Amino acid sequence: MRKVADILRNTWLAAALTVAVLPVSIGHAQGIPAPKVKADAKLLVEADELIYDNDHNTVTAKGNAELHYGPRTLQADRVRYDRGTGRVFAEGNVRLTEADGGVVTGEKMELTDDFKTGFVDSLRVQQSVERKNETVRVRFSAPRGERVDGEQTSFDYGSYTACEPCKDAPEKPPLWQIRAQKIIHNNETHTIYFEESTLELAGIPVLYLPYFEAPDPTEKRKTGFLTPRFISTTALGKGVSLPYFINFAPNYDLTLTPTILSRQGVLGQAEFRHRLDNGFYSLRLSGISQTTPSAFLPSPLGAGERDFRGSVESQGRFYINERWRTGWDVVGVTDKWFLDNYRIRNQSITTDFFREAVSTAYLTGQGDRSWFDARAYYFKGLSSFDWQKQQPIVAPVIDYDKRVNAPPEIGGELRFQANITSLNREVTQYQGLPRTTTYLFSPSVNGVSFPLYQTCAVFARGACLIQGLAGQDTRASAQLTWRRSFIDDYGQKFTPFASLRADTFFVNPNLSGYQNDLAPSVARIDDGVSGRVMPTVGLDYRYPFVANFGGLGVHTIEPIGQLLLRPSETKIGRLPNEDAQSLVFDDTSLFEWDKFSGYDRVEGGVRTNLGGQYSVVTPSGWYANVLFGESIQLAGVNSFRRGDLANTGLESGLDKTLSDYVGRFQVSPNQNITFITRARFNQADFHVARFETGVTARFAPFVPLTTSLFYSYYEAQPLLGYSHYREGLTASATYNITPNWFVSGSLLLDLTHYLDVRNTYSDALANYFVNPIGAAPIYENPGRFYAAGASFGGGYQDECTTVTLNYINSPIATATGVRERNQTVLLRVELKTLGEADLRQNVGVATTADGIASPH
Template identity: 65%
Template sequence: MPRLRAGVAATGAGMSRVVRRAADSAARRSLTMLMTAATAAGLTGVVGSGTALAQNVPALAAAKAKPGESERLIVEAKELVYDNDRNTVSAVGNAELHYGPRTLLADRVRYDRNTGRVFAEGNVRLTDETGSVVTGDRMELTDDFKSGFIDSLRVQQTIEQRGRVAKVRFSAPRAERVAGETTTFEYGTYTACEPCKTDPERPPLWQVKSARIIHNNEEHRIYYEDSTLEIAGVPVAYMPYFYTADPSIRRETGFLAPHFVSSGVLGQGIGTPFFWNIAPDYDLTVEPTFLSKQGVLGQAEWRQRLANGFYNLRLSGIFQTTPSAFLTSPLGPGNRDFRGSVESSGQFFLSPNWRAGWDVVGVTDKWFLDNYRIRNQAITVDYFREAVSTAYLIGQGDRSWFEARGYYFKGLSTYDWQKQQPIVAPVIDYDKRINGPAPLGGEVRFQANITSLTREATQFQEIPSTRTYLLSPSLNGVNYPLYGTCTVFERDRCIVRGLAGVNTRASAQVSWRRDFIDEFGQVWQPFAYLRGDMFYVDPNRSEFQNREINSLFSPDTDFSGRVMPAVGLEYRYPLVADFGPLGVHTVSPVIQVIARPSETRVGRLPNEDAQSLVFDDTSLFAWDKFSGWDRVEGGVRANIGAEYSVTTASGFYMNAMAGQSFAIAGVNSFRRGDISNTGRNSGLETDESDYVGRFQISPNRNISFITRARFDQGTFGLKRFESGINAKFAPFLPLEASVLYARYESQPELGFDRRREGIQAAATYNITPNWFVSGSVLFDLSHYLQVRETYAAAADAYFLNPVGSAPVYSHPTKWYPSSTGVGFGYRDECTTVSINYISSPIETASGLRERNQTLLLRLELRTLGEANLRQNISSTTTADGIATAR
């Protein structure tokens, strides 16, 4: 039966009950009831004609429009019934009422003009202006739908939180709605979990049951009285009274979820953060953590967002009650009562192209952040523990880039000597590209860099091939050897990782290149560049220096310069063949020749940023193979290679490349090592370099495999090898996995006297759409070499001084698990639970190697809160700066 969009006209008196049904779709389209404040009073009852619109409109819902308000009530139903005796009007059969932004749906809606109340029955559904959906068996509302009572209430509200859309649900046998702002649920429940599709009556994964739940939309708060938290229908926590922010609110004053601490040196503890939403643009979080063995750790974080950026400031501090739990100086902070840190970060957009910011960390001692488990994004953990503070100014144009920075490095390990850490300020980079002027054409690029750093003490490293053994004090009657160390610089025995004093360099390079393609498809790219460098070195400003270093940089040569011009030509001839379903095949030989004078002043200039030289497929055709500005490649060199690739319409891709580099004339820059020996053991120190190659294949978008290698040019022995695969097996198997294998031969002149080899693997398997298990492992395949050498050295020491029993030689396994991790968890639209176990090595203050075994537990009840627990489960662990930890 067509629905009636009710139209009403005046009729005579005496009709006690009138019913009118819409006869056809034309009537449904034409019969429209618009309820306004202009309703004529005293009309007894009308049913509109199916062919004409109403002349006068009675107040079915008696909607009283406020002055200046244009809201109207629109009603749609199968039947419209007016009862003059009871002074009621009813919409029967799929009734749909719209009043402003609110909509009421029900099987039957009755309006009582005497009381101004609206009664809705059967599958009642009310949607308010926020999008919240209220359902129930029966509702009693005011004529504007803002207030009333609801039986068998169910409320569903859609929110966006942390970039994800979620739905929260309230339910109660009876509730009261007041002024559209406050809803009181009697014996109500709250959850963010969806009901079970196969068994809707089954309890959700978690829910809060309360004697009363009060949802105040004006305050955006939810109050819970006499509440119980249930997990899978089982009560797990009782709370007499608490409140939370409305799920639609991201920031609300109140207590956050606590976190728990359990540690041998800190004791048992609990942190209770309090968040103060002071204003829409700034807030404050204060978190005292009560520790049974060390007292109260105080933390506070201030955050503020301005019109053009943001900043935050975080302070941490504690007056320790048991400092003796830590080692004394210089191995630990045991002589400190107060310990603390300050952290701050910020970023401001000065204009559409410019921004400035900072990220700084300051600590009272290098062990504080690790001991009290305070972590910042600027802190690098695991094997390289340091805190990096930086301030920057960045500008970006269409084809230009400017960046100015300053750095301060704070070592966080017992082994770090802060006087060897540099202060780097400023570091300025500028890069600009423009179209080449006629008739040159092509592209012109200008690059510039200014770097200045200051270091108090020179950082030396011993060349392993020159290592000497010294006898340590006896341990269990045996004198074990200790390695000799470089405390002063000696040529061919020590390398310099960082030079003391002041080191400033200004560099600039202008380059040009252009591609020419002839009629045969050959690509010719001539190029040229001119680079200049100016150095200022003053090692005499450091008190931690020695004569040999000073002789390299004498006072009368503090200022020095370097100029490097170059011209070159690169030739490519891509040969393309289309084999239809077998794909497009491309073979491209590449020849590159660069002519330059020899590099000057090698070994008499500092090298801070060009020590990480890696020769592989990615650097074969680089104009300058050094990684930074402190070194510049010189001499005439030819780089030759070939590349082959296949691409198909199905998504298959394969690529292979191989090549070699040749020193043709002049001095080979990589043969002459500087004070850090950069260039030696690189594969480029001979006139004919090692061979480099790459093989990559992706059968589809879910699987990618890549291998790159370097082979000795004389023996074809493997010098460097990396191979990795990333795979997603969905939809056939809910598994994601990655494996990476790496092997690097020893580079004794660079400080690596043993082969380095390892495998890293990680995988995540989704047991079900909700349950998952993950794991990772890092195998140190060269660990046994170090252990074997230690035992051999100990045996040598025993024969030199045979006191007590000789050390027993063991056969360590090659598959040494350096670090492992296993995780198991559950996640759905309302809950995340995960348990992770991590085992990793740590270098302790006493030089002993221990393992750090940690259990991490995380529980998140979405929209309600989350809890995290980190527990060290090692029976005995000697950690950095800690005397004993049990």
């Protein structure tokens, strides 16, 4: 060994040499178990110079000293190893790298020879962990610290943060940090303990905590308290939720969330989650015995008479094999207002002007060229405006789709489609059509119609619509389709096709009970079993003319024509229509063989669809497309001219022999900007019947702005219940002021709000049901530009902190149909690795808030 040291001292080249010193015991790296080390593992040393002092039994490494023991590495300007005591003393730019990549730095370190135990001066620790597709780095620092067995590190008067130090001024305090008299990081339990600690924001103390603990960033699931949530509302009072998470095992856990409310008592919640080898499921229970039920409106506008209220929510998904999966998403509530009143969020709840919870169970299979889906649905209306008896229970809905190559004799492709739908509804859902420009339809609460609105007392075509028929409605449909494309020598593309569709209906209407006794006047509904067959043959013709002008791009002009030969649709208006009430005629449906949205209706008669499109693509990325065309009924009964129970087809633009014209214009100067306009023009005088236009743009990297703006206009459709035209504007934008600071906003303007009397009554109309005597409607004129919904805000985001502040103005579906606005300010703060907190505060007073009594 002395010879080696002499060589190093006398050579002119500062060469690195590795020297085996002695075996030591096996240890663990910080944060994760160290790789197994052999019992005879050696301490390996690299340095510019090694000095042996036999008198003191020490070895000193100078200049770029680097010591290795198993997965750990110690680097320093100078390292002295005492062979007698087994201690390692390192000085100057000391850096200890752990097996998991964690780094401990300091000015001086005194360690055992396995680097597991010792003291560190000017201690700094950095640990990096991959979480949610990003790298999170945490930092500890202290004037002095101690490592014990490589499993625990204590910091005296230390600090903890996940923020990067400022590059220009590293001495500045981070955006946030925890300072404590003592910080203990236990790598075995993956827990950080803080004693006498203070949260500092930009160096300013804002919160004192005598003691708390938190999981370290390597721990994704750990038993303990989660971030509390604070609540303040008129009906609930002030309160706080304190979730407690129990990690039973890596694959299942339980979260208990008691919420103490000053006005209602204690809301209890429990959520159990379990992940299995082939899927997962969850169950959440919520319940409260209210101390002040009178804070909520009485029936039928609220749950003011209920003491106990609660909900059951469950979700599951299981993969049977690589092609099949099954699952469910279920919501059950004691009353329709509970989830909204207590601000319990669920992904199966859809929210717009009206709210509902959709419960479903399903079985889905996916093949190479086939698809199967079987489902059951239960719809729960969650606003006072909904009457649950009018909501159908749908079970089952079965869809099957299979494509195969046709026999060589005919070529092409064969496609088989099948659908079975069965539903049951207790009460018929009527809608009265407007007789004047004043009243639109008949809203009701639990079947009680408002007296100031036109009612549909006796069903009559042209005066009423049936959006859902009471009783049992089952339909089975099957369709076989063939098509094949040919391209001739001139580039013309011919696609002949043929299909055969058969539908069988079983209808058993409920003719007793409230509103159902009107069904005898429902225009001769076929009771019992009935059928319908629709054969179709047709031809699709396209002849694209393509010209390449080099730098000016590739230009394509393509005339398109379709001819469909089929008999007239039968039993129009004699069968229920549940799944084909939505009909939009525009550029996307112009060349559809069947323009109805569902199976309950089928397009019949001889028809031709004519149009053409022009497109250009340039080498610079410019793209433009224009399409224009119309649909013509040549023979037979026009399916869209004879309305069914819901008047589907009428005023659609297809209900005349010569349909309205439809068109589309789209321009994309580059991949970041797209302008699109689509419209429908009246065939007689070419006035605009439907118009949509908008732009989406992303201006980065030149301007850090992403924005969209869309305008929509739809003319009046009195036969469908819309006596006035509808006009609106939506806009959204996000602007990154700096890489960290941003502002964003969105706006929904109802430009025809002043025309709709449903939206001009005050809460006095709702009070009619509470105190009918003396209650009178109050008319208000909100003006032409009514902000139906809006949100504005901004925030800050970096590697350790996210802070957002938003103002949200959202509509509320109230008992009277009045579109009141719920105005909320939401503050969200996330300190990465510590947790996040939300503070939500309502501003203004929505006296007609759904199910909530007016404040006194």
